[in-house]
Amino acid sequence: MEFAVALLSKLIVHLPTFGAPPGNATLRANCLALQSTVAIENTMILDASYLPAPSWATPKLTTLGTCGASAPYSVPLCRVQFHTNTSATSGLSGEMWLPDEWNGRFMGVGNRGLDGCIRYDDLDYMTAQHYATVGTNNGHDGDTVRSFLNNPDSAIDFASRAVHIEAVVGKQLVEAYYARPPAYSYFSGCSTGGRQATQAALKHPDDFDGILAGAPAIDFNHLIFWSGILTRHIGAPDPTSPSFIPLASWKLIGDEVLRQCDALDGIKDGIITEPDACDFRPESLLCSTDTPSKNKFCLTLPQVEALLKIYSPLYGTAGELLYPRFDPGAEKSPLLPYLFGGQFFPLTEEWLKYVVFNDTDYTVQDYGLEQLALIDAVNPGDIASFSGDLSAFRNRGGKFLAYHGRADSIIPSGISKRFYNLIARTHSQATLDAFYRLFLIPGMDHCDIPAPGASAPGAAFRFGQTPNALPPISANANSNSSLGSESAAKSESAPHDILAALVSWVEHGTAPDVIVGTAADGATRAHCRYPMRSVWNAGAGWVCVE
Ligand SMILES: *[C@@H]1O[C@H](CO)[C@@H](O)[C@H](O)[C@H]1NC(C)=O
Numbered sequence: 001m002e003f004a005v006a007l008l009s010k011l012i013v014h015l016p017t018f019g020a021p022p023g024n025a026t027l028r029a030n031c032l033a034l035q036s037t038v039a040i041e042n043t044m045i046l047d048a049s050y051l052p053a054p055s056w057a058t059p060k061l062t063t064l065g066t067c068g069a070s071a072p073y074s075v076p077l078c079r080v081q082f083h084t085n086t087s088a089t090s091g092l093s094g095e096m097w098l099p100d101e102w103n104g105r106f107m108g109v110g111n112r113g114l115d116g117c118i119r120y121d122d123l124d125y126m127t128a129q130h131y132a133t134v135g136t137n138n139g140h141d142g143d144t145v146r147s148f149l150n151n152p153d154s155a156i157d158f159a160s161r162a163v164h165i166e167a168v169v170g171k172q173l174v175e176a177y178y179a180r181p182p183a184y185s186y187f188s189g190c191s192t193g194g195r196q197a198t199q200a201a202l203k204h205p206d207d208f209d210g211i212l213a214g215a216p217a218i219d220f221n222h223l224i225f226w227s228g229i230l231t232r233h234i235g236a237p238d239p240t241s242p243s244f245i246p247l248a249s250w251k252l253i254g255d256e257v258l259r260q261c262d263a264l265d266g267i268k269d270g271i272i273t274e275p276d277a278c279d280f281r282p283e284s285l286l287c288s289t290d291t292p293s294k295n296k297f298c299l300t301l302p303q304v305e306a307l308l309k310i311y312s313p314l315y316g317t318a319g320e321l322l323y324p325r326f327d328p329g330a331e332k333s334p335l336l337p338y339l340f341g342g343q344f345f346p347l348t349e350e351w352l353k354y355v356v357f358n359d360t361d362y363t364v365q366d367y368g369l370e371q372l373a374l375i376d377a378v379n380p381g382d383i384a385s386f387s388g389d390l391s392a393f394r395n396r397g398g399k400f401l402a403y404h405g406r407a408d409s410i411i412p413s414g415i416s417k418r419f420y421n422l423i424a425r426t427h428s429q430a431t432l433d434a435f436y437r438l439f440l441i442p443g444m445d446h447c448d449i450p451a452p453g454a455s456a457p458g459a460a461f462r463f464g465q466t467p468n469a470l471p472p473i474s475a476n477a478n479s480n481s482s483l484g485s486e487s488a489a490k491s492e493s494a495p496h497d498i499l500a501a502l503v504s505w506v507e508h509g510t511a512p513d514v515i516v517g518t519a520a521d522g523a524t525r526a527h528c529r530y531p532m533r534s535v536w537n538a539g540a541g542w543v544c545v546e
């Protein structure tokens with residue numbers, strides 16, 4: 001947003017004088033012509049408008065849901081709104097933003113949560129960097145999946161097809177508008193977008209040359225089950241349950257987690273570099289009597305037992321690992337009310353009612369491992385997103401960059417390690433450096449939120465992954481280099497912008513070894529690629545070791 005506003009003020013001084021319509025007359029004519037000249041299978045162009053001056057884009061024409069407000073765009077562009085039928089009973093709405101000043105690259109962006117919202121902030125972020133950028137509503141409108149009831153095709157769109165269609169339709173629009181195809185194609189998404197990114201590499205390996213995936217909601221069937229069971233551990237939806245832990249207590253639980261585990265990485269800074277090394281013992285918080293004391297924070301036995309479950313991985317009846325545990329260190333997250341506010345996790349409830357069980361009266365009282373077996377069996381739209389075979393993507397030269405905050409309160413970072421190891425085993429390789437690199441980010445919560453409570457220099461969470469996590473301007477400088485410029489390849493210093501790093505890898509073969517994150521106060525920290533570890537060295541600061 002800061003970025004958008006900065007660009008906005010920069011461009012306003014260049015507003016044209018009265019007379020001819022503002023902007024580039026040729027591009028305006030080409031843009032308006034798209035509506036009648038473009039023929040794309042199953043697709044209707046709803047509108048093509050040339051937007052010459054930075055302003056606010058109103059929501060898409062077909063919005064039925066709650067995606068809401070208008071959003072800024074920062075550079076002159078051609079905005080194309082389209083609808084594509086994906087089957088006889090399903091379809092998606094999409095927008096392609098084609099900037100006047102184009103870097104020759106195609107960019108697809110993803111979604112979040114269960115939403116069916118075109119992410120204008122991402123479209124703006126990417127078009128401001130001169131990518132021709134497309135996004136869709138992922139096959140449904142608004143933040144509910146009620147429309148999926150008895151419509152398996154909507155689940156297929158949500159699972160993987162919408163992103164494939166955005167690539168197919170988007171590339172045709174690019175070629176129609178600029179009279180040449182994109183030289184390279186990219187995808188970027190976090191959370192659900194990270195899952196979509198993973199599905200793209202697994203199912204449609206030719207769609208994108210480079211893929212950026214943050215905090216991916218992969219192993220989706222187990223994730224959606226785990227989120228529900230986590231809320232059940234504290235008695236949801238019953239706030240009078242003896243195991244219920246009030247939201248206000250979590251800050252103090254977080255303090256105790258830090259007391260036990262902060263120094264394990266060699267430095268007390270409010271950041272647990274390796275949460276998997278933290279063997280948190282909540283028993284230390286147990287009240288000495290049955291009634292909690294007014295003066296000193298403590299927990300009852302049922303509450304301590306709930307914490308022991310929350311900080312243990314989820315295992316099946318045969319002892320098999322089903323899903324990693326909650327990240328210790330994520331207790332102070334602003335997102336905590338979603339999981340620990342006292343209600344059953346709303347996204348899980350929606351998904352079970354409308355997509356898995358097709359039973360709008362489903363109640364969560366009997367929720368347990370039997371339900372997980374059914375969730376796995378239905379696997380709506382093949383949404384599991386947990387296959388380790390990326391050989392087709394690797395063989396076509398695709399490059400994949402993943403990142404995950406190590407204090408992620410919504411999707412535990414353990415899942416990204418687990419997925420890396422699954423791919424490595426599937427490919428019989430110790431590391432995947434040739435085509436898949438994972439960066440774990442200590443002190444970062446979900447996608448682009450710094451975990452609160454770190455002392456200075458704090459969480460180095462900004463590395464260009466989303467518009468809320470801009471790298472320093474100077475570091476961003478080579479990210480908008482025009483195609484053919486060698487500046488990105490020649491840059492000696494480690495990348496501060498993960499998208500620029502992906503572009504360098506795809507186009508120049510320069511793979512990132514570390515990603516440098518920037519903290520709120522401008523301090524930086526090198527983030528290591530898994531399985532290397534970040535270790536504190538009093539002389540050298542943070543260093544990556546095998
Ligand atoms: C308008 O855009 C076209 C295509 O990018 C470019 O060739 C032309 O120079 C531009 N015209 C002006 C007046 O900027």
Ligand SMILES: *[C@@H]1O[C@H](CO)[C@@H](O)[C@H](O)[C@H]1NC(C)=O
Nearest residue numbers: 041042043044083084085088
């Ligand atoms: C999409 O499907 C609807 C309903 O079946 C149909 O009326 C419409 O013509 C289709 N649109 C395109 C572009 O194929």
Ligand SMILES: *[C@@H]1O[C@H](CO)[C@@H](O)[C@H](O)[C@H]1NC(C)=O
Nearest residue numbers: 150151152355356357358378
């Ligand atoms: C619910 O409907 C979907 C199709 O929309 C189907 O695949 C699934 O098996 C159904 N669930 C149950 C429990 O029958």
Ligand SMILES: *[C@@H]1O[C@H](CO)[C@@H](O)[C@H](O)[C@H]1NC(C)=O
Nearest residue numbers: 101476477478479480481482
């Ligand atoms: C990035 O793009 C802006 C706007 O087009 C341009 O003024 C600037 O010179 C570019 N920076 C680099 C390093 O190419």
